[in-house]
Amino acid sequence: MYELVQVGEKSYYINCPAKIGVYLSDENHVYLIDSGNDKDAGRKVRQILEKNNWHLKGILNTHSNADHIGGNHYLQAQTGCKIFAGGIEAAFTRYPVLEPSFLYGGYPCKDLRHKFLMAQESNITDFSDEEFPKEVEVIPLLGHFFDMVGFRTPDGTVFLADCISSKAALDKYAVTFIYDVEAYLKTLDMVESMEAAMFVPAHAESSADVKELTAYNRKKVHEVAESILEICTDPVNFERILQKVFCKYGLAMNFEQYVLVGSTVRSYLSWMKDHGRVETVFEDNLLLWRTI
Secondary structure: OOEEEEOOOOEEEEEOOOOEEEEEOOOOEEEEEOOOOOHHHHHHHHHHHHHOOOEEEEEEOOOOOHHHHOOHHHHHHHHOOEEEOOHHHHHHHHOOOHHHHHHHOOOOOHHHOOOOOOOOOOOOEOOOOOOOOOOOEEEEOOOOOOOOEEEEOOOOEEEEEEEEEOHHHHHHHOOOOOOOHHHHHHHHHHHHOOOOOEEEEEEOOOEOOOHHHHHHHHHHHHHHHHHHHHHOOOOEEHHHHHHHHHHHOOOOOOHHHHHHHHHHHHHHHHHHHHOOOEEEEEEOOEEEEEEO
16 A cells, blocks of 8 residues: 556556555656545655655645545645645635535534545645646546546546546445536546546556446446336335435445435436436425336
């Protein structure tokens, strides 16, 4: 864990739970792509940079999930580096309480205000800033989170953030986090047709070809949708839907999983309602979902 792996002439990643990209802009200066899940991750990253005599010029954040920005605060405090983020992701990175608040749908209790869902705040600079490395392409990867992006470095390495999960993770958990299902499926279509010297997903093995894995991610999305439609054959409220999803896929309920999987199931329901596959009815002051 935390080994440095070279995947291109100037591109590396640090192997950890959410892979951290490293772009060598010149002999002595690097940009990170994301920063790991906490202060300890940031410290380990700094040790790797120092070992290679690399100076940190900036951090390019793909999105604001805590496991991708958790090292920001520490590294920025230690080096004074700029942290680049865009759109809604910039707001969530500046004000990390937004993540558990969004997931819960209200003020998050202490069970949700921890480093796995809420990083420390960072000072953020937009991608349009003159110090952003212009040779790095910003690639919109919508769907998993609000304004997630990936990055293509000049040697043809594409860092894909969380837009595809490993086959092992999909087989084990099935329901991966998705904010906007329709946008996510469009992103999968785009990634499937993309060419690169090497792809580096944050939660899957790096590869020169991700077409098969992308198709498997798409297949799982449709499988989960069909499962929810089956659950909603008769009118059913959300809590019962969520319970049946957890039981079907053998998931273990706790507060963190309740909000992560719950938010995703709500996103599926919204997508299917907008496309006329489910409808809502109100009975006895309950919102019920029913397959059409």
